Every structure is written in structure tokens, then in C-alpha cells.
Amino acid sequence: MSGQIVYDINTKFGKYGGRFVPETLRQPLEELASAYEHLKHNDKFLSEYDFFLRDFAGRPTPLYFAKSLSRELGRKIYLKREDLVHGGAHKLNNTLGQALVAKQMGKTRLIAETGAGQHGVATAIVGACLSFETQVYMGEVDIERQKMNVFRMELLGADVIPVRSGSRTLKDAINEAFRDWSANYENTHYLLGTAAGPHPFPTMVRDFQSIIGKETREQILRAEGRLPDSIVACVGGGSNAIGIYAPFLQDKVELIAVEAGGQGIGKTNKTAENGASLNCGTNGILHGALTKILQDPYGQILESYSIAAGLDYPGVGPELAYLAEMGRVQPTMADDKIALKGFKALSQLEGIIPALESAHAVGYTLDSPEILGDLAIINISGRGDKDLATVMAHENF
Amino acid sequence: MRISDAFHHKPLLIAYICAGDPSPAATPELVKRISEAGADIIELGLPHSDPVADGPTIQESSQRAIVAGMNTDTYFEVVSAAKVEIPKIFMGYYNMIYARGLEKFASDCARSGINGVIVPDLPPEEAEPLKIACQNHGVDLIFLAAPNTPQHRLERIVDQTSGFLYLVARPGVTGVRSDLLDDTKNLIARVPDGIPKAVGFGISTPEQAAEIVSAGADAVIVGSACVDLIAKGKLAELEDLIRKMKLAIEIAEKRKIPTVC
Numbered sequence: 001m002s003g004q005i006v007y008d009i010n011t012k013f014g015k016y017g018g019r020f021v022p023e024t025l026r027q028p029l030e031e032l033a034s035a036y037e038h039l040k041h042n043d044k045f046l047s048e049y050d051f052f053l054r055d056f057a058g059r060p061t062p063l064y065f066a067k068s069l070s071r072e073l074g075r076k077i078y079l080k081r082e083d084l085v086h087g088g089a090h091k092l093n094n095t096l097g098q099a100l101v102a103k104q105m106g107k108t109r110l111i112a113e114t115g116a117g118q119h120g121v122a123t124a125i126v127g128a129c130l131s132f133e134t135q136v137y138m139g140e141v142d143i144e145r146q147k148m149n150v151f152r153m154e155l156l157g158a159d160v161i162p163v164r165s166g167s168r169t170l171k172d173a174i175n176e177a178f179r180d181w182s183a184n185y186e187n188t189h190y191l192l193g194t195a196a197g198p199h200p201f202p203t204m205v206r207d208f209q210s211i212i213g214k215e216t217r218e219q220i221l222r223a224e225g226r227l228p229d230s231i232v233a234c235v236g237g238g239s240n241a242i243g244i245y246a247p248f249l250q251d252k253v254e255l256i257a258v259e260a261g262g263q264g265i266g267k268t269n270k271t272a273e274n275g276a277s278l279n280c281g282t283n284g285i286l287h288g289a290l291t292k293i294l295q296d297p298y299g300q301i302l303e304s305y306s307i308a309a310g311l312d313y314p315g316v317g318p319e320l321a322y323l324a325e326m327g328r329v330q331p332t333m334a335d336d337k338i339a340l341k342g343f344k345a346l347s348q349l350e351g352i353i354p355a356l357e358s359a360h361a362v363g364y365t366l367d368s369p370e371i372l373g374d375l376a377i378i379n380i381s382g383r384g385d386k387d388l389a390t391v392m393a394h395e396n397f
Numbered sequence: 398m399r400i401s402d403a404f405h406h407k408p409l410l411i412a413y414i415c416a417g418d419p420s421p422a423a424t425p426e427l428v429k430r431i432s433e434a435g436a437d438i439i440e441l442g443l444p445h446s447d448p449v450a451d452g453p454t455i456q457e458s459s460q461r462a463i464v465a466g467m468n469t470d471t472y473f474e475v476v477s478a479a480k481v482e483i484p485k486i487f488m489g490y491y492n493m494i495y496a497r498g499l500e501k502f503a504s505d506c507a508r509s510g511i512n513g514v515i516v517p518d519l520p521p522e523e524a525e526p527l528k529i530a531c532q533n534h535g536v537d538l539i540f541l542a543a544p545n546t547p548q549h550r551l552e553r554i555v556d557q558t559s560g561f562l563y564l565v566a567r568p569g570v571t572g573v574r575s576d577l578l579d580d581t582k583n584l585i586a587r588v589p590d591g592i593p594k595a596v597g598f599g600i601s602t603p604e605q606a607a608e609i610v611s612a613g614a615d616a617v618i619v620g621s622a623c624v625d626l627i628a629k630g631k632l633a634e635l636e637d638l639i640r641k642m643k644l645a646i647e648i649a650e651k652r653k654i655p656t657v658c
Binding site (some may be wrong): 001019020021022023024027028162165166167171172175178179182184185201242284285286287288289293297298299300301314 | 445446447448449450452454456460463468469470490491492493494495496497517518520522525540541542544545546547550554565568569570622656
């Protein structure tokens with residue numbers, strides 16, 4: 001660790017974060033921040049959240065000793081099984097929390113953005129479970145790529161609204177959700193899916209996802225009597241990563257953030273060949289926060305690329321940008337090929353098909369085991385059923 | 398002409414266009430025609446890939462301009478080439494300014510004859526560094542207030558803004574609407590005296606413009622309606638719209654019943 005970590009409790013992580021939003025969104029964000037500040041200390045709210053995490057989402061998830069992978073890598077590897085959360089990914093931890101906050105605020109409608117559809121599905125699930133009208137913004141390009149998740153959302157009672165602006169992918173879906181929110185905030189909560197965006201989203205999403213790290217800490221102490229040497233997580237916006245890291249920030253545990261290396265570190269005028277904002281990005285403002293982003297020299301946002309739709313985002317949460325700059329989190333990359341290697345390895349060694357996102361973390365450990373120490377934890381943020389078509393379509397698999 | 402000088406002859410009509418749409422080369426001539434048709438201030442948008450405060454009309458216009466080759470360097474060339482008597486205002490998103498460097502941006506503005514800067518995603522809480530850069534180069538930094546801005550915050554924004562205060566007429570994004578809300582009128586009434594008030598977002602007809610001025614605004618901003626006519630190549634209609642809106646607000650100003658104290 002290269003310095004003391006200090007948070008400006010108002011809105012920022014070091015210089016990162018903030019609220020770079022149109023004035024109309026200022027008041028909805030203030031109201032959300034103040035409702036959340038109140039509720040996070042409210043016993044009734046917390047016990048309701050715990051109830052849904054346990055009986056609806058299926059928590060706690062196991063911390064599983066991966067025997068074959070451990071033998072393969074010559075060290076002890078545990079897997080945090082977020083793939084077993086209802087819906088198939090860690091996303092529900094956050095959507096449940098935010099939907100309960102929205103309920104308390106008297107909102108009747110949820111809106112969300114989605115890229116691959118995982119967060120959209122997790123929002124549609126809580127929309128159905130907690131009786132909200134739910135609308136999910138999704139880029140036209142993504143709708144075409146992820147028809148099955150569109151059907152899942154619709155089956156769960158949500159409307160999927162195609163986004164035709166800009167690059168017609170995740171970043172544009174977020175823009176569109178903010179536009180909707182700025183017109184409809186009185187009855188609507190914007191349920192942002194990752195630990196990015198303007199304050200209070202990065203803090204609130206981190207808090208809801210930190211259940212992953214809290215459980216992990218107890219489980220590893222019980223199993224091994226000590227903390228791990230390292231924790232490996234994939235990073236798109238970064239919610240599964242910050243969720244598992246948060247309770248370990250003050251410990252001597254290496255925190256490894258694996259970003260999407262995509263097809264390489266190159267970029268053209270409009271597109272980057274990766275989704276690696278911590279590794280390849282520069283400081284800038286995207287979706288209401290100062291963070292690391294992929295941009296051209298003039299400040300136009302580049303389209304990102306990854307085989308894993310959940311890592312295909314040209315920004316990253318501001319807290320991770322800060323922790324990386326402080327040297328507390330180590331940013332690394334795994335490209336498409338390494339991710340596919342991880343996907344196949346975990347399936348065959350352990351009988352667990354990981355999401356392509358999580359497969360980046362797995363693939364990285366296969367390639368660089370020496371960095372892990374003797375005892376490592378990999379966050380398996382989701383399951384891979386959604387990715388079978390993508391993987392089948394990929395050559396040489 | 399400085400912005401504050403322009404407000405000596407109220408009410409003002411402020412027209413917005415996206416610089417570079419349909420092409421960078423077309424922009425100086427468009428500015429000239431809009432000025433000659435009677436606009437008192439021209440806002441020139443710098444197109445951004447992710448214009449979160451804008452509706453479909455300005456989003457599409459931004460996309461066209463980017464495709465046509467617009468970037469921040471071209472922007473300042475085009476704006477310098479637009480030689481008009483009326484004040485020119487920069488409008489654009491903060492990341493574009495941040496990427497250029499605040500000091501260089503403010504100096505580029507001053508050199509190309511820009512009198513004021515509007516940044517819709519930069520609230521006063523985050524604006525201190527840009528404010529200093531703008532002050533160094535004699536450029537006004539204009540802030541926005543919205544119908545849902547609480548009174549204590551409104552007063553803080555009024556303290557921070559220079560040139561005028563941009564009042565957002567309604568919730569949501571830019572774009573043509575038909576109705577005008579009571580909230581807009583309330584907002585105009587809530588602004589403390591001493592700062593000119595310009596109202597924008599959703600104003601597209603002479604009738605709406607007149608209503609806004611009758612409610613006490615010092616200026617009306619018309620954006621998407623201009624952008625839409627430029628997109629359709631209807632420049633004569635654009636000039637006609639500017640003339641009619643200008644006439645409507647002048648009549649509305651004259652008809653104002655003097656308030657008795």
C-alpha cells in the first residue's frame with residue numbers, strides 16, 4: 001500500500017467521483033443520497049434486506065475450495081460462488097438493495113440500463129418480486145446479441161426499450177436512463193447496475209455488493225484460519241470487484257483487478273480494442289463521475305470491446321480508479337483468448353461453467369499464478385449459461 | 398459585445414446551433430444569417446459523443462457534426478471565422494473541456510471571440526477550477542438552475558453565475574414541447590433580482606417565447622427548433638422563426654403591465 005486511503009465522505013474518492021450531472025438530476029441524487037444515508041443505519045430496513053438476500057437470493061453463497069485448480073496452480077485456490085445467486089450473478093445483491101430503498105422512497109417505477117442483459121434481468125426480477133413497473137434500456141446492438149435475456153426480462157414483466165442513440169450499446173443505454181430519470185424522477189428510481197455514476201451510486205452499490213466480501217472474510221477465516229494472500233476479480237464497471245475487496249481494504253491482501261484485454265491495447269478513432277479503463281484509460285468524466293475512461297484526445301468517449309458483454313464498458317467505478325492510483329488495487333488484463341481458456345479450464349477442472357466475465361479472472365490466474373501467493377480467492381461473479389452461444393460461435397474452441 | 402452589455406436592450410433572443418452540423422464549413426454563414434435575422438446572442442454547441450442533457454434532435458445533430466469532422470480544434474477555427482457583432486457563447490460537456498485543459502480552453506474561447514461558457518453537466522460544486530480559468534480570460538461562466546432546484550441552492554447558483562442565469566424550463570432533456578409548466582413561471586419568480594434570466598429547454602414557438610417573457614424572463618433560448626430546421630435544410634424558415642420569435646418577445650415586453658409596489 002503506497003499511502004493512506006482517505007475518502008471525502010461527501011461525494012469523492014480522492015479526486016475521483018463527484019456529481020457531474022445536469023442540474024435537473026441534482027435534487028433526485030440528493031434525495032437518494034439522504035434516503036440511503038438514513039436507511040443504511042435502519043434496523044428494519046437492514047433486516048428486510050437480509051431476509052431477501054437469504055430467502056430470495058439464496059445467500060450466503062459458498063466459498064468453495066477448488067481442488068483440481070489448486071493442484072494445477074500449485075497453491076490453494078478458493079472460489080466465491082456468486083454464480084449461485086438467484087438470477088445467475090452477483091447483480092441481484094445490488095438490485096434488491098436499491099429496490100428496497102426505492103420502495104421506502106415511495107417510488108413506483110424502476111428504470112435500468114443493461115448491456116448483456118444480466119443487470120436488466122436482475123432488475124426485472126426485483127421489479128416482479130417487489131411490484132414495480134420496470135423498464136430496461138438496452139442498446140439495439142445488444143438486443144440483437146442477447147435475445148434470450150430480452151425474452152427473460154419480458155417474461156418477468158419488464159419492458160425492454162431499444163436505445164438507438166450513439167453507439168447503441170451499454171454506455172448509450174446509461175445515457176438514456178439518465179435522460180428518462182431527469183424527466184420522471186418523482187415516481188421513478190434509476191437502478192444503476194454498477195459501482196459507477198454520480199454520487200451516491202458508487203458508494204451505495206459498493207455497500208450492497210460488499211456482502212460478497214463480508215461472507216468471504218468469515219468463510220476463509222473459518223476454513224483456513226487466516227486471510228488470503230490475494231483476491232482476484234474481473235472488472236467492467238467493477239461492482240463485483242469492489243464488493244469483494246471492500247472488507248479487505250485495510251488488510252495485507254493483494255487485490256487483483258482483471259480487466260478485459262479484448263483483442264489488444266490498440267485503439268482507432270472511435271473504438272478501443274479492449275474494455276481496460278484502469279490499464280489503458282485516462283482521467284475524464286463519464287456518466288456523472290471523474291474516473292478512468294477510454295477516450296480520444298478531444299474527450300469523445302470511445303466504444304469499448306470485450307468478448308464478455310459485462311466488461312464491455314469504456315469507464316470504471318471511481319473508487320477503483322482511486323484505489324488503483326493509490327497502489328492498493330493492482331490492475332491487470334486478460335484478453336479474449338485467456339478468458340476462453342479460463343472458461344474451459346474451470347468447466348473441465350471443477351465442473352463450474354463461469355460467466356465469460358468471471359472467466360477473465362480465472363484465465364488470469366492460469367497465466368500468472370506466481371502473483372497469487374499461497375492462498376488465493378477468485379470471485380466467480382456469475383454463471384456461464386448465458387455465454388454458451390458466444391463461446392460456440394468463437395473459433396478454435 | 399459583452400454579454401452584460403447585450404442585456405441593456407431586453408428582451409433577448411438566444412439561438413443555439415450545433416457547430417459543425419451539417420458541416421464545419423457551413424457554420425460561420427449560419428451564424429451570420431441567424432444574427433441578421435435578429436438573434437441577440439448565439440450559442441454554439443461543441444458536439445459530444447455522450448450528450449446526456451440533450452434530447453434526440455441535438456443528439457442526432459451532434460452525431461452528424463462529429464461525423465462531418467468536428468472536434469475541439471475545428472470548433473475554435475469555425476467560431477473564430479463566424480464574425481458577428483452579437484456575443485457568442487460556448488455550450489458543451491465538461492469532459493471535452495477537461496480533455497483540452499481548462500486554461501487552454503478558456504484562452505481558446507477568448508481568442509475566438511467567445512464571451513461566455515455554458516456546461517450543462519458542470520454544477521457549481523465542481524466548477525471552481527474552470528471558473529478561475531474563465532475569469533483569467535474575461536469569459537463568463539454561466540450556470541443553470543432547474544424547476545426542482547431548492548431555493549437555498551438557487552441563491553448559491555445566482556452568486557456563482559456570471560453573464561446571466563440559464564433557467565431550465567422543465568424536467569427532462571432538451572427538445573421541442575408544446576406545453577409550458579407553471580413550474581417554469583414559478584422558477585422565474587423565485588430568482589432573486591440583479592441577474593438576467595434566460596429560459597431554455599423546450600421552447601420552440603413565438604407564443605411560448607412571449608409567455609416566457611410575460612412571466613418575467615429577460616431572454617428566451619431556442620435550440621432544438623433551430624437545429625431541426627437546419628437538419629431539414631430549411632434556412633429561410635429558420636430566419637423566419639428567429640424574426641417571429643424576436644417580434645413576439647418584443648411585443649410581450651411592451652405589454653407587460655408595470656407592477657405597482
